[in-house]
Amino acid sequence: MAMCKNTVIFLLMSVHVYYSRSLGDRTNYNFSLCWLMNTNAASTSRPKISVWLNEAELMSIGKFGKFNSLTVQTSEQHSLKLQYGDIARTWTFSVSDGSNTIEIQSAHSSVEATPNQIVLDALKVFSPEQMYACEKDPLYLHQSEDFILMLGHTTRFPLKLESHSSSMLLVSWRDAGDPGHPLPLPRLHSVSMYHRELGAYAALGADTTASPYYRFSSLQGCMPYVACLELPASPSVTCLSTITDPDVPIRFQVTSWNSNQVTVDWKCPRNHKYSLFLLTLFHLNGTDHIVEERTHRHQQHPFIFTASNLPPCSRIRFGLQTVCDSGKDSRTSKMVMIDGNSAHSAIQSIHQSDAGPEDYTLSWSVMDISMITMFKVYHQGALHGSTLFTAHMVMGLAPCQCYQARVEAVCGESVVMNVKTLETYTGPRVVSDLRYRAEDSTALWSGPTSPDGAFSYNLTHENGSPVSSGSLPEPLLPLRDLSPGLTYVLEVWEECQGWGSPSRAVLCFDAQTVPKMDVRSGGIRGDGKMSDFLRSMSSVWSPLAVIVPWRPSADLNDPKSRPRVELERVVKNKILELLKDFPHPVSVDVLTFEDYGSGTQTKLNAVLLSASVTDTTVPFSSAEVLEFIQSLSPVGVTVENGMVYWDDPDECSMLELNQCAPHSVCINTLDSYTCVCQDGYYDVSPLLNPTTACHENGLSTQCSQAFIRGSIAKAYLVDYFGGNVTMVLNDGRCPVLESETLYYFRASRNPGHCGTKIVVNRTHFEFINVVTVTASRERVIIRRDLKVFWKCVNPRHYLRNDEMKMHLEWISSYSLVEYNSSHILEVAMALYRDDSFTHNYTHAVSLLPEEFLYLEVALKAHNTFASDLLLEVVMCWATESQNPEDKTKGILLRDGCPVDLTFHWLSENGMAQMTRFSVQMFSMPAGLPFYIHCLTRVCAPDENCTTTCPAKMSSKVRRDLRHTPSAVVSAGPLLVGNISSAHSINSKWNEIVMLMTVLGGSIGLLVFTLLVVTATKTLLNLYGRVQ
Incomplete structure (x- = not known):
């Protein structure tokens, strides 16, 4: 049918x-x-x-x-x-x-x-x-x-x-x-x-x-x-x-301009589809920040706009967008930006054109100087002078120093049209008093080198053929192996920051025969003067020359700097360790550095003194020491041509081999490397746990959700006070602890714990701790105390409750991301009950191990023009604290690819402004409540925001990610439920049900028996009456 x-x-x-x-x-x-x-x-x-x-x-x-x-x-x-x-x-x-x-x-x-x-x-x-x-x-x-x-x-x-x-x-x-x-x-x-x-x-x-x-x-x-x-x-x-969104307008350009008006024109998009054009006029200040903007709607042809009646000394830019309207829907294209007249008054090509030992010269240019009445030049933040020219000299400075310079282009009396800053340097001094000391064949000249400078030299024969060249940190050059009677020409000059002396010192001299001296047999006992004399005559006794295949960095040029002192200490100890079995006790008294091998190697000159007799300054000849080292045949050390060649890889020049922190100097140690803080910075690594962590003034802070940790280096306080100190945290209720190199404290965010001060404003919480440092009482004269402030600032959205407690408050954080300096986007993560993504958790939750977590990471553009951006989840991990940088991490997703076998995408990553995924419940090593964190990045519509797995993110991509709008979002805490406890509860409940069943049955049987007995008795009585 x-x-x-x-x-x-x-x-x-x-x-x-x-x-x-x-x-x-x-x-x-x-x-x-x-x-x-x-x-x-x-x-x-x-x-x-x-x-x-x-x-x-x-x-x-x-x-x-x-x-x-x-x-x-x-x-x-x-x-x-x-x-x-x-x-x-x-x-x-x-x-x-x-x-x-x-x-x-x-x-x-x-x-x-x-x-x-x-x-x-x-x-x-x-x-x-x-x-x-x-x-x-x-x-x-x-x-x-x-x-x-x-x-x-x-x-x-x-x-x-x-x-x-x-x-x-x-x-x-x-x-x-x-x-x-x-x-x-x-x-x-x-x-x-x-x-x-x-x-x-x-x-x-x-x-x-x-x-x-x-x-x-x-x-x-x-x-x-x-x-x-x-x-x-x-x-x-x-x-x-x-x-769809409209295409951008084309051929947007300035056609004419003068002091009070600017005219622009443009063409409609290539497909000629549009409703109108939105033109935005930006008024800029001297630092190119927008101080005012106005919008104009333009519908009719011709597409020409004139910004007229501009105030004097105005700087403007234009932004143009195509608008497409369809009822309530309105779409806007990306904004095309052009300069109105701002480029004409902009300072361009600013650079340092010259440097002297006491001055530097700046030069620059502008497109149209008619809008500029003067240029103001600032040195170290203070006005140095005004000029009508595009060059200026700053004088009266110290040699080989770094300074900050700023140039302002001024219109009228005080309207700043443009500002440019530049780091400048002064040059080195002129070398003087260059002389040749015949008795020890040494060249000397006046003055120590500048802190960031070095001396360069060039030695030639009289006919100009080269003999040697290099650089030295000190004004002394031992001249070895010269032919007596020949004439030599020596040029010496100072260099620093890439600048050389304006003129070179030149010396012509005849080489002399150097007498051989042996003072060991005489047992000379030296006082300070004799020791100085032996240092100056060190070349007579042929110091031990050690060649290493690396060059020290510029931070090691200053003989008094902390890295240089540490390098000398390490090298001296290594030489003494090599000579520990030498028949005669020795000490290293003088150590100098000079370039060797066309600047690719360094020659270390060590003067070895006898240590067998107290207060003796008797040098050893290097020949005996070299013979002993050669007999040892140590690994990586060879003796050749009267010098020791130490095969030490240059770890400091290879970033993949050393991990020195910022503000530290890498030092090669003849078998490895070490990191030493620059002057003004102190090591706080015992608190922060990296190899070396150098902080200015030795101060460090760690802000966690539960505690605030602060430390200060002992060496800084010793330098500041010149002795021991006493320290008090806030009101003194909590002590300041002490390690070998640091003073430190650990204070709760609760103000009742250690007296932490809490300041709350409309957007942030501030947690402030103060340590008062005073000189110890053993000092009779005390002129200064020191107060050190540690402050941790948290956005209000990061601390959800007004109470400063950690009783498992639910954290569903969001991050604000700046995109193209004009759009503030919000990235948020939420945890849902199931794959319908309808109800999300807002409190701490306990789940069984076999249950799944359903998470959503979303980008909210807030109805901005950035609504076509895409969001990619790059990495997800779990920690047992709210700190995403916790050392203990459980990785779920790395480089956009799942690491955990139970991780499943519920939407395609990087294809929209929202990504969903699930992962099976798990536990962490300490069994504490844990939090989930995700690193996200925001992609432009024309970028590839997806990852094909398996993927390995290159180091270049990792570096680019730091310049890409990105954010870390978090959710938690989560607790793992106990299966055995649940079974135990069910088992106890079953026992209770069984007990209630038995009791109920017994009571029912008793009631039924009573009813039967009562009925039988009633029937018997009735039967008796009938009888």
């Missing part, structure tokens, strides 16, 4: 209506225009049926035998026309934005509020779980055997426009499905795209996907499109009407 089946085409038009609830919430409704065509009748007898919405024919959208839908805009009037055979009907309707009011007008058609039997039979194809666009309060415009037209609404509209650009639309949806008839996996969704042309909608293409979203690409800007979705086994096709 053949069965008749009604096939219906259903058209849905959805809009968004908001209404106010008593709690201030706003609920989203979707109103729909529904169209149903009955295909039961023969096609020859069925009247011709067509529907037009706003002059566009809709019959090509969707599928026959399906319910079809299409969204339109609110707050505007729509025209609807139905051609039913020879009958033509028209309606005008509107849906008010912000209420549930629908207004329909028609000159010859009525509106019914009650469906007939045809409509009721057609809607039976929907199960209660399946979405029906007109399921709420429909209004029926036409009801007949062949055709039905109605208007209604739903709260379960599945489609959502996630992001859009001028060439792309990203649509997502919810698939509730029919639980009564589950479909096999994978569930394929059908998607299609239409665009409007010549009064109708034409199909662009169709596809299928198993994902809950789809990206339609290769679209045109500022064009209306319809995206349609057909869920598996669903009787409807749901469509969304929207527009």
Whole structure:
């Protein structure tokens, strides 16, 4: 028996209506225009049926035998026309934005509020779980055997426009499905795209996907499109009407300008699609910061705009965007920026053109000097002078020093048009008093080198042929192996910061024969003067020369600096360790450094003195020491040509081999390396735990959610006070602790613990601890005390409760990300109860190990022009504290690829502004409540924001990530439930139930027995009376 089946085409038009609830919430409704065509009748007898919405024919959208839908805009009037055979009907309707009011007008058609039997039979194809666009309060415009037209609404509209650009639309949806008839996996969704042309909608293409979203690409800007979705086994096709972003305007340029007006013009986008142009005028200050902006809407051709009546000395820039309007929807292109007149007064090509030992010279240029009345030059933050020229000299300075200079271009009397800063340097001094000392064949000259400088020399024969060259940190050059009687030419000059002396000192001398002296047999005992004499005569006794394959850094040039002192100490100890079995006790008295081997090696000259007799300053000849070292044949040490070659890799020049912290100097130690803090910085590593951590003045702070830790280096306080000190934390209720190198404290955020002061403002909490440092009482004269402040500042959103306690308050943090210096975006992470992502946790939660966590990380653009950005989750990990930098980390996701086997993506990462994933519950080593943290990055629409796994992020990408808008978000705490405890509770409950059952049965049996005895007794008494 053949069965008749009604096939219906259903058209849905959805809009968004908001209404106010008593709690201030706003609920989203979707109103729909529904169209149903009955295909039961023969096609020859069925009247011709067509529907037009706003002059566009809709019959090509969707599928026959399906319910079809299409969204339109609110707050505007729509025209609807139905051609039913020879009958033509028209309606005008509107849906008010912000209420549930629908207004329909028609000159010859009525509106019914009650469906007939045809409509009721057609809607039976929907199960209660399946979405029906007109399921709420429909209004029926036409009801007949062949055709039905109605208007209604739903709260379960599945489609959502996630992001859009001028060439792309990203649509997502919810698939509730029919639980009564589950479909096999994978569930394929059908998607299609239409665009409007010549009064109708034409199909662009169709596809299928198993994902809950789809990206339609290769679209045109500022064009209306319809995206349609057909869920598996669903009787409807749901469509969304929207527009793409417009393309940017082209050929945006300044055509003319003068002191009080600037004119710009542009061309419309290449596809000539636009509604209007939005032009923004930015007024800038001298540091290029925006102080005022004004917008202008421009619709008519020609596309020319003049900013006139500008105040004197104005600096302006222009921003231009294309706007595409379609009812309530409005799309804006990216902003094209150009300079108005700001570039004409900008300081360009500023540089240091010259440097002397007491001065430096700045030079710069400007495009149009007519707008500038003067240039102000600042030295070290103070005004040094004004000039009308584009060059200026600063004098009266110290040699080889670094300074900060600033140049301001001024218009009028005081309007700063542009500011540029530059780091400058003074040059070295001129070498003087260069002389040759014949008795020990040594060249000397006057003055110590500057702190950041070095002496360079060049030794040649009289005919100009080279002999040697190099650099020295001290004004002394031993001249070895010269031929007696020959004439030599020596040039010496000082260098620092890349600048050399303006002139070189030149010395011509005849080499002399150096006498051989041996003072060991005489047992010379030296006082200070004799020791100084031996140092100056060290070359006579041939000091031990050690060649190493590295050069010390510029930080080691100052003989008094802490890194240089440490290097000398290490090298002396290494030499003494090598000579520990030498027949005669020795000590290293003098150590000098000089370049060797064309600047690729360093020669260490060590004067060895006898240590066998007290107060003796008798040097050893290097020949005996070299013979002893050669007999040892130590690993990595060889003796050749009267010198010791020490094979020591240059770890300090290879970043992958050393891990020296900022503000520290790497020192090669002849078998490894070490890190020494620069002058003014002190090591606080015992508190922070890296190899070396150098902080200015030896101060460090660690701000955690529970505690504040602070430390100060003992060496800094000794330098400051010149002796021992006494320290008091806040009001003294908590002690200041002490290690070998540090004073430190650990204070709770609770003000009642150690007297921590809490300051609260509108946006932040400040936790302040003060340590008062005084000189010890053993000092008679005390002139100064020291107060050191440690402050931890937290945003209010990071501390959710007003109480400063840690009783497992739920943390669902968000981060604010600055994008292109104009858009503030919010990245948030939330933990949900299940994969419906409907209800999220807002308190500490305990889950069993077999349960799953469902997390969502979302980017909220706050209706800015950044709504087309994408979000990628780069890394996720768990810690047992709220600090994402906790040392104990459980990695779940690394470089965008899952590490944990139970990690599953529930949406595609990097394809939208929201990412969802799940992971099975777990526990951490200490068994404490744990928190989940995720590192995210924000991508531009034209960037590749997705990762193909397995992936290994290169070091270059890691460096780029630091310059990409990124944020870390957190959620927690989470506790692991105890399965055995749950089973124990169930077991005890079963025992209670059994006990209650036994007691209940016993009581019931007793009551039944009493009833039987009472009834028997009553019957016996009655029988006795009858007798």
